[in-house]
Amino acid sequence: MERMEHPRQSCEVCGLIPLAPRLSGATDVVARSAAMQAVFRRVARFARSEAPVAVLGETGTGKEVVARMLHANSPRASGPFVPVNVAALPAELLESELFGHGKGAFTGATQNRRGLFEAASKGTLFLDEVAELPLPLQAKLLRALQDGEIRRVGENQAFETDVRIVCATHRDLLQRVRGGAFREDLYYRLKVLSVQVPPLRERRDDILPLARRMLGEERTRAHGFTDAAQAVLLRHPWPGNVRELQNAVKHGAALATGARIDAEDLPEELLTPPPAPRAPYALRSLAEVEREHILRVLDACGGSQAEAARVLGVGRNTLWRKLREYSAS
Known part of the structure; x- marks a missing residue:
């Protein structure tokens, strides 16, 4: 449960407070690129709303940071920000984690326990990797969104909840809907507003x-990067996105012996030049591919049609007929 405690100084570009609140304080948000500034201008509009928001993008792009900024700039900023990775918990535990449970609901439930919906009251509940939510829990989440009330596991009495839902996923939610892995009605409930993190x-x-x-x-004596290290960082394609960059910086900080991280301090995979792009594959008809293969086999067999027919697994008459067609064309 995390609450906002920082001076409210807005960004001149997007109008947002450029900080992501955490238990240990707040993290400065970096958005120099036009692409991320566009994202945060969109987030600034969403922050004023109470509607659910879906934050989409590849793994490691910083979707949770976007969710935290959304909360920090909303009317719920003084309330808690409660994150949960739904893919990290088994289904039987996740239901209790989200909705709580009553005493005696299952073996080991010795007392009532409130869930994350209650913990996030007056604030924001962040559902990370929401595409992995099991179908039975999707139905219960849908009811909570529709009715604004929840019921603890093992209890009959429902009670109101005041929570804003922000979710995130690296998957194509609509494709999951079409495949039957995600409820269509829940999809439209969660994706009232959406933002794509590049x-x-x-x-x-x-x-x-x-x-x-x-x-x-x-915690390192290094306080910068050499020109060579910067060139490496700018050249790398970053398939792991911001999370991979953070790993590389930690690696460099651990190995640096001077005031600046050098290229040789960075992970080895960053120092290997990316492979040259493959030439585009020439699209050919099946007949052309077959002809090339038959002629290659015939050449490898020293021109012996009998041996080539055996290798190809066809009759000699079939091979003779095809060769005659090739010579006529």
Whole structure:
């Protein structure tokens, strides 16, 4: 349960407080790129609403940071921000975690326990990896969103809840709906508002500012990056996005012996040049592929049609007929 405690100084570009609140304080949010500034301008509009928000994007792009900023700039900022990764808990535990349970609801339930919906009262409940939510719990979450009330496991009495739902996923939710893994009615309830967080490779202006901020959070004598290290950071495609960048900075901070992190201090996979792009595959008809293969086999067999027919697994007459067609064309 996390509450806002910081001076309210807004960003001139998006109008948001550029801080993501955490238990240990607040983290500065870096958004130098036009792509991320567009994201936060959209978040600024969403912050004034009470509607559910879906934050979409690849793994490691910073979806939770966006959710925390959304909460920090909403009328619920003084209330708790309660995050839960629904993919990290088994279904039987997740229901109790979200909705709580009554005494005696199951073996080991020796007392009433409130769930995260109650813990997030007057604040924001952040459901990370919501696409992994089991179908039975999807129905219960839908009811909570529709009716504004929940029921603890093992109890009959329902009670009202005042929570704003923000969810996140790296999956294509609509595709999950079409595949029967996600309820369509819940999809439209959760995705009233949505924002797509771009991958780090599409916001390269953020790489070095992010790396410097991350380095500032490390206990190390290094306080910057050499030109060579910066070139490596800018060249890497970052398939793991911001999370991978943070790992690289930690690696560099651990190995740095001077005032600045050098290229050789970074993870080995960053130092290996990316493979050259493969030439586009030439699209050919099946007949063309078959002809090329038959002629190659015939050549490998020293021109012997009998041996080539045996290798190809076809009759000699079939092979003779195809060769005649090739010579005529």
